[in-house]
Amino acid sequence: MSMIDWNAYHQQVLAGVAEIAVLSPDVIRGYQAIGGAARKTNLLGTKVNELIALAAAVSLRCDGCIVVHTEAALKAGATREEIAEALGTAIGVNAGAGLVYSTRVMDAVKSKAS
Known part of the structure; x- marks a missing residue:
């Protein structure tokens, strides 16, 4: 049993993006241009790019990205x-980022304590 109905959510995301496309088509074209440019050389291949996208989606906590890139990764x-x-x-990098940013807190503590 899924925590989320990902298929229904995927349709909601697509409908929301379609609505934004009507209201602000240049934003959507710009978004598509960035994504297209990133895939233009295809040196890593579609599957690896989609796996990277999933790791980034987890790091950014983007459910819409998760559902779109999960489908694309499986298709690839x-x-x-x-x-x-x-x-x-992704889990390792996020844990590492937490550790590194913790050093910033300790640095702030030192500067405030003096």
Whole structure:
């Protein structure tokens, strides 16, 4: 049993984006241009790019990105195990970022305590 009805949510995201496209088409064109430019050389291949996108989606906490890139990763041939490995990398980077930013807190503590 899923926590979220991802298929229904995917449709909601697409409908929301379509609404923004009507109201602000230049924003959507700009967004599409950025995504297209990132994939233009295709040196990493679609599957690897989608695995990176999933790791980024987790890091940014973007459910819309998760649903869109999960479907794309699966269509590109990513396995559950490959997705889990990419997510493990995201977890590690996020933990590392927390550790590094903790040093900033300690630096702020030092400056305020003196």
